[in-house]
Amino acid sequence: MPNIYFVDDEPAIRDSVQQAMLIEGVMITCFPNAVEALQCIDTSQAGIVVTDIHMPVMTGIEFTQQLLEKNAHFQVIVLTGHGDVQTAVSAMKAGAYDFLEKPFAIDKLQTAIQKATDKLDLMQENVLLRKELDMQTHVGPKLLGQSPSMVKLRRDLVALNPTQDNFMLLVGDTGTGKRITAQYLHDLHHPYDSELYALAAHELPAHNETEFKQFFFQRLSKPQIGTIYLYQADILTVQQWTWLTDLKLECNECATSVIIAIHTPPTTFHSEFRRFDLLPLCERKEDIRILFKHFARSAASRYQLPPPTITEEEIQQLTNKSWSENIKQLRQHAELRALKPSDLSGLNCLASDEQKSLNQRIDLFEQTLLIEVLHRYHGRLKDVQLELQVSRKTLYDKLKKHQLDKTNFKNG
Numbered sequence: 001m002p003n004i005y006f007v008d009d010e011p012a013i014r015d016s017v018q019q020a021m022l023i024e025g026v027m028i029t030c031f032p033n034a035v036e037a038l039q040c041i042d043t044s045q046a047g048i049v050v051t052d053i054h055m056p057v058m059t060g061i062e063f064t065q066q067l068l069e070k071n072a073h074f075q076v077i078v079l080t081g082h083g084d085v086q087t088a089v090s091a092m093k094a095g096a097y098d099f100l101e102k103p104f105a106i107d108k109l110q111t112a113i114q115k116a117t118d119k120l121d122l123m124q125e126n127v128l129l130r131k132e133l134d135m136q137t138h139v140g141p142k143l144l145g146q147s148p149s150m151v152k153l154r155r156d157l158v159a160l161n162p163t164q165d166n167f168m169l170l171v172g173d174t175g176t177g178k179r180i181t182a183q184y185l186h187d188l189h190h191p192y193d194s195e196l197y198a199l200a201a202h203e204l205p206a207h208n209e210t211e212f213k214q215f216f217f218q219r220l221s222k223p224q225i226g227t228i229y230l231y232q233a234d235i236l237t238v239q240q241w242t243w244l245t246d247l248k249l250e251c252n253e254c255a256t257s258v259i260i261a262i263h264t265p266p267t268t269f270h271s272e273f274r275r276f277d278l279l280p281l282c283e284r285k286e287d288i289r290i291l292f293k294h295f296a297r298s299a300a301s302r303y304q305l306p307p308p309t310i311t312e313e314e315i316q317q318l319t320n321k322s323w324s325e326n327i328k329q330l331r332q333h334a335e336l337r338a339l340k341p342s343d344l345s346g347l348n349c350l351a352s353d354e355q356k357s358l359n360q361r362i363d364l365f366e367q368t369l370l371i372e373v374l375h376r377y378h379g380r381l382k383d384v385q386l387e388l389q390v391s392r393k394t395l396y397d398k399l400k401k402h403q404l405d406k407t408n409f410k411n412g
């Protein structure tokens with residue numbers, strides 16, 4: 001429910017409206033005149049104002065104009081005399097949303113407030129949608145995904161008030177998108193030329209409170225730093241969490257945000273921070289299609305290759321995998337897929353769920369690199385050999401090992 005204000009110079013009306021609304025479970029704040037209302041209403045957050053027209057010092061119409069100058073999203077309902085059409089018209093011209101004839105029944109006031117609340121919700125929803133849309137066309141990273149959790153996450157990030165919630169927790173397994181979410185948050189709420197400063201938790205002083213706080217303050221006070229991104233924070237000690245919680249209180253009005261990325265939130269301190277959860281990919285399988293296609297197409301464009309044709313059957317197979325390393329692993333798989341010529345069968349597709357060991361990862365990297373360079377030189381082994389600075393024999397051995405045939409790369 002938004003904040004609701006009632007302005008009328010007659011104490012009896014103020015009291016009866018306040019009591020009647022309270023019985024209905026609606027809290028309203030009353031003011032005896034427009035001047036006091038303008039001084040006290042927090043205009044940073046749009047609400048609903050019900051105001052009498054005929055008041056000493058400042059009329060309801062002047063009040064409406066001044067209030068809307070401060071925040072045009074306020075919904076104003078004016079109280080006019082019976083049959084006073086002229087005043088109602090003037091009030092609407094001044095920007096009022098609705099009018100109510102005095103004397104009014106309380107249920108009429110309730111209906112008018114409900115309508116104004118719906119309008120305010122709609123306007124705020126539009127503002128958020130526009131901001132979200134702007135983010136999807138801005139040059140920074142995009143948070144893709146249409147699963148309910150991703151849609152909600154984007155909406156919550158857009159709606160966040162960074163002056164209230166400047167210390168945040170991003171909770172998610174490896175590769176679920178903590179870093180990209182931090183960048184997205186930073187781009188949303190901080191000046192274009194400010195930066196996200198990434199800091200590994202092990203770099204923080206661990207034994208001395210003053211050193212710990214000074215370390216932070218030095219960075220928090222740099223105007224070009226908009227966000228401190230503290231990653232690998234699972235290693236933080238209870239003591240460091242206590243200091244971070246103190247810092248949060250001390251930095252109440254700080255312009256810099258602190259985002260703490262963590263796999264599992266600490267048991268005691270998590271409620272101190274605004275928390276956002278990034279679900280593992282297996283719990284938002286509907287995002288696999290859009291992410292995979294996006295990564296594969298971006299990789300193809302980067303390597304100047306035609307965009308790969310990804311079949312429905314392939315998407316089904318991808319959706320059925322478990323993706324233990326989440327989007328990071330999906331991306332690796334998609335990039336390899338973009339590099340893989342369509343007629344290349346039997347390729348060792350190592351980016352699967354079982355790909356875990358160091359050797360397997362090195363193999364995958366080697367395979368990806370070879371495919372990329374073979375593509376670039378259309379299968380001309382001499383150029384590949386020169387670029388990778390390997391002997392002819394080594395190159396042949398590697399191609400054999402990865403079952404790569406130069407003729408598959410002739411046409412790009």
Ligand SMILES: Nc1ncnc2c1ncn2[C@@H]1O[C@H](COP(=O)(O)OP(=O)(O)OP(=O)(O)O)[C@@H](O)[C@H]1O
Nearest residue numbers: 142143144145173174175176177178179180327328
């Ligand atoms: N919603 C998303 N839309 C587009 N790309 C994404 C999304 N989520 C993650 N990615 C991409 O997936 C990869 C892994 O994401 P990121 O590095 O942010 O994960 P992380 O949770 O910080 O990983 P780790 O815990 O291993 O450090 C990155 O390449 C990132 O750009």
